[in-house]
Amino acid sequence: MSRDLTLDDFMAGLVKRNPGELEFHQAVREVAHDIIPFVLDNPKYQQAGIIRRITEPDRIIIFRVVWEDDSGRVRVNRGYRVQFNNAIGPYKGGLRFHPSVNLSILKFLGFEQVFKNSLTTLPLGAGKGGSDFNPKGKSNREIMRFCQSFMTELANHIGPNIDVPAGDIGVGAQEISFMFGQYKRINREFSGILTGKAMEFGGSRIRTEATGYGCAFFMEHMLNQRGDSIRGKRCIISGSGNVAVFCAEKVTQLGGTVLTLSDSSGFIYDPDGISPEKLAWVKDLKFRRRGRIEDYTNHFSGATFYPGNRPWNVTADLAFPCATQNELNDIDAKDLCSNGCIAVAEGANMPSTIDAIRLFHQHGVLFGPGKAANAGGVAVSGLEMSQNSMRLTWSADEMEQKLEAIMGSIHSECVQYGSDSDPINYVKGANIAGFIKVAEAMLAYGVV
Ligand code: NDP
Numbered sequence: 001m002s003r004d005l006t007l008d009d010f011m012a013g014l015v016k017r018n019p020g021e022l023e024f025h026q027a028v029r030e031v032a033h034d035i036i037p038f039v040l041d042n043p044k045y046q047q048a049g050i051i052r053r054i055t056e057p058d059r060i061i062i063f064r065v066v067w068e069d070d071s072g073r074v075r076v077n078r079g080y081r082v083q084f085n086n087a088i089g090p091y092k093g094g095l096r097f098h099p100s101v102n103l104s105i106l107k108f109l110g111f112e113q114v115f116k117n118s119l120t121t122l123p124l125g126a127g128k129g130g131s132d133f134n135p136k137g138k139s140n141r142e143i144m145r146f147c148q149s150f151m152t153e154l155a156n157h158i159g160p161n162i163d164v165p166a167g168d169i170g171v172g173a174q175e176i177s178f179m180f181g182q183y184k185r186i187n188r189e190f191s192g193i194l195t196g197k198a199m200e201f202g203g204s205r206i207r208t209e210a211t212g213y214g215c216a217f218f219m220e221h222m223l224n225q226r227g228d229s230i231r232g233k234r235c236i237i238s239g240s241g242n243v244a245v246f247c248a249e250k251v252t253q254l255g256g257t258v259l260t261l262s263d264s265s266g267f268i269y270d271p272d273g274i275s276p277e278k279l280a281w282v283k284d285l286k287f288r289r290r291g292r293i294e295d296y297t298n299h300f301s302g303a304t305f306y307p308g309n310r311p312w313n314v315t316a317d318l319a320f321p322c323a324t325q326n327e328l329n330d331i332d333a334k335d336l337c338s339n340g341c342i343a344v345a346e347g348a349n350m351p352s353t354i355d356a357i358r359l360f361h362q363h364g365v366l367f368g369p370g371k372a373a374n375a376g377g378v379a380v381s382g383l384e385m386s387q388n389s390m391r392l393t394w395s396a397d398e399m400e401q402k403l404e405a406i407m408g409s410i411h412s413e414c415v416q417y418g419s420d421s422d423p424i425n426y427v428k429g430a431n432i433a434g435f436i437k438v439a440e441a442m443l444a445y446g447v448v
Contacts, residue, residue: 005036005040006036007029007032007033007036010032010036010051011025011028011029011032014028014032014055018104018107020104021103021104021107021108022104023104023105023107023108023325023326023350024104024107024108024111026108026326026350026353026354027107027108027111027112027350028055028111029354030350030354030357030427030431031111031115031431031435032051032055034427034428034431034432035051035431035432035435036051038432038435039051044443045439045443048442048443048447050439050442050443053442054085054114054435054438054439054442055111057082057083057084057085057107057110058083058084058085058086058091059083060080060081060082060083060103060107061080061081061082061083061129061154061157062078062079062080062103063078063079063080063153063154064076064077064078064079064153065077065078065079065131065133065146065149065150065153066149067142067145067146067148067149068145069138069142070139070141070142075146077131077132077133077146077150078131078132079129079130079131079150079153079154080101080103080106080129080130080131081127081128081129081154081157081158081163081165082103082106082107082109082110082127082128082129083110083127083157083163084107084110084111084113084114084125084126084127084128085114085125085126085438086125086126086163087125087438087441087442087445088117088118088123088124088125088437088438088441089117089122089123089124089125090124090125090159090160090161090162090163090164091125091126091127091162091163091164092113092117092124092125092126092127092163092164092165092166092195092378092381092382092385093109093110093113093117093126093127093128093129093165093166093378094109094128094129094130094165094166094167094168094171095128095129095130095131095165095166095167095168095171095175095179096109096128096129096130096131096168096169096170096171097130097131097133097134097135097146097169097170097171097175098130098132098134098169098170099132099133099134100132101130101131101132102132105325106128106129106130107128108325108349108350109128109168109349110126110127110128111126112349112350112370112371113126113127113128113378114126114434114438115371115430115431115434115435115438116370116371116372116374116375116378116434117375117378117382118433118434118435118437118438119371119372119375119410119413119414119430119433119434120375120378120379120382120406120410121406121409121410122379122382122383122406123382124378124381124382127163127165128168129154129165130168130170130171131146131150133146133150133170134170135170135175136170136290140174143174143175143178144178147175147178147179147182148178148179148181148182150179151178151179151182151183151186152182152186154179155182155183155186155187155193158183158193159191159193160191160192160193160385160388160389164192164193164194164195164381164385165193165194165195166194166195166196166377166378166381167196167242169241169324171196172196172242172287173196173198173208176194176196176197176198177197177198177201179194180193180194180197180201190202191388192384192385192388192389195207195381195384195385196208196381196384197384199393202384202387202388203384204380204381204383204384204387204393204394204399205393205394205395205396205399206380206396206399206400206403207377207380207381207384208242208246209246209249209250210246210376210377210379210380210381210403211242211243211246211247211347211374211376211377212242212243212244212245212246212247212248212249212250212322212347212376213246213247213249213250213376213400213403214373214374214375214376214377214379214380214403214406214407215243215247215250215320215322215345215346215347215368215373215374215376216230216247216250216251216254216320216345217250217376217403217404217407217408218345218368218372218373218376218407218410218411219251219318219320219343219345219368219373220254221407221408221411222343222345222366222368222411222424222426223343223366225411225415225424226366226423228342229254229255230251230254230255230256230318231254231255231256232255232256233255233256233257233316233317233318234256234257234259234315234316234317234318235248235251235256235257235258235259235316235317235318235319235320236258236259236260236311236312236314236316236318236319236320237251237258237260237261237262237311237319237320237322237347238260238261238262238267238310238311238312238320238321238322238323238327238328238348238351239261239262239263239321239322239323239324239347239348240261240262240263240282240285240286240293241263241286241322241323243322243347243348243374243377244261244262244320244322244323244347245261245279245282245283245286245287247320247322247347248261248274248279249276249279251318251320252273252274252275252276252279256318257273258273258274258279259271259273259274259311259314259316260311260314261274261282261293261296262293262310262311262323263292263293263323264323265292265293265294265307265308266293266294266305266306266307266308266309267293267305267306267309267310267311268293268294268296268297268303268304268305268306269303269304269306269311269314270296270300270302270303271302271303272302272303278296278300281296281299281300282296293305294307310327310328310332312328312332312333312335312336313332313335313339314339315339315340316336316339316340316341317340317341317342317343318341318342318343318344318345319336319341319343319344319345320344320345320346320347321344321346321347321348321351321352322346322347322348322351323348323351324348324351325348325349325350325351326350326351326352326353327348327351328344328351328352328353328356329352329353329355329356330353330355330356330358330359332356333352333355333356333357333359333360334359336360336365337359337360337363337365341365342365342366343365343366343367343368344360344365344366344367344368345368345373346368346369346370346373346374347370347373347374348370348374349370349371349374350370351370352367352369357369357427361421361423361425361427364422364423365423366423366424366426367426367427368414368426369426369427369430371430371431371434372410372411372414372426372429372430375406375407375410376403376406376407379403379406379407380399380402380403383399383402410430413429413430413433414426414429414430414433415429416429416433417429417431417432417433418430418432
């Protein structure tokens with residue numbers, strides 16, 4: 001890599017090697033923007049070709065998943081596991097079941113995971129996987145048959161010291177249970193090969209809540225750094241899945257008022273705030289009845305449903321995008337800035353576009369990127385692995401304290417490398433802090 005390598009030169013090569021993978025290009029560009037100047041200032045990384053190596057997955061496994069639906073029809077989906085980097089620990093990262101899943105999305109998620117897992121301070125490598133299978137509208141038996149078929153192949157590639165997947169969009173406690181049961185049956189072995197398990201068979205307390213809670217903690221740290229806090233703030237949240245709902249729960253516990261939630265059909269706005277009682281109803285709607293968020297307005301007067309829209313033009317102090325990638329663009333960012341939003345913490349992975357992030361920085365809005373703000377989920381997954389290895393279970397209080405401490409230390413790492421600008425550049429801080437640990441390990445291994 002020459003001394004005068006530019007971001008555009010590097011990206012041109014990456015795009016050529018990975019044609020058409022737009023989400024992957026976007027994720028790498030965002031990181032390379034901060035890492036290239038750092039590497040040019042630190043020739044040891046440059047000489048060892050670390051940027052080129054860290055953007056190339058260790059391996060990618062793609063496989064056919066065949067299953068039978070309830071009418072006896074044979075269905076075929078595609079399964080993936082991207083084992084991105086195991087320099088600092090076994091591959092670790094979620095499985096996503098959604099019709100939009102493709103290699104570009106999984107490579108972007110796996111790449112982000114490298115930095116996120118490094119930031120957690122735990123020994124976790126990075127991976128991501130899933131399938132274009134759509135669990136929506138499927139019966140429980142169909143989901144079971146799909147999960148069993150998916151795991152029959154995936155089982156060849158994972159293990160407690162090799163690769164330990166978890167959940168993500170479309171993969172919750174039920175899917176994890178079906179897959180864990182199938183692994184156990186095939187290998188005749190009870191071991192911690194998945195996280196997000198139920199408490200009865202090796203799960204961890206607070207794992208379900210961890211990503212959302214961690215995101216709220218990260219926001220609290222960003223505000224505390226400025227002598228402020230979540231208390232009394234109006235908050236808008238997108239999504240109504242695992243991350244969104246528990247982010248809403250912790251934000252409320254910290255004294256904020258949550259005004260919105262959403263799903264892929266639109267968003268609900270409740271000017272009175274989504275109280276703990278209303279949130280309990282949403283949990284039942286989403287996790288048990290698998291219903292639509294629109295139904296909220298049939299139960300709680302004063303709330304409005306906005307079909308096909310996202311919540312970003314609602315006036316609020318704090319925003320938490322917790323649904324999916326690229327759900328907040330430059331137009332949304334302009335709305336947020338002009339409505340007085342002071343901070344954004346990403347519960348989802350890469351929900352804000354590069355242009356939106358640029359606008360937040362220009363307007364002095366505190367911006368916590370997903371790789372830092374949503375790392376609580378994988379951190380507690382790491383602690384689930386520790387508990388499995390030690391064959392013990394920590395209490396909910398202990399787990400929440402550990403989660404809070406980890407989010408505090410991630411925040412400090414970001415501040416350490418991102419405080420040369422005002423406000424603190426958490427994107428740069430997270431990218432550089434996450435990079436150093438993995439790059440040092442890769443250097444130590446020599447040319448591999
Ligand atoms: P869930 O499947 O539980 O919920 C996803 C939510 O996002 C649902 O409300 C869903 O609506 C909505 N959504 C999905 N796709 C779209 C879309 N294209 N447009 C609008 N809304 C959409 O997933 P999670 O809560 O687990 O994950 C949410 C995000 O958080 C993802 O980016 C994930 O990668 C990230 N994340 C998750 C972690 C975890 O521990 N679960 C850890 C770290 C990051 P609908 O029901 O209509 O599809």
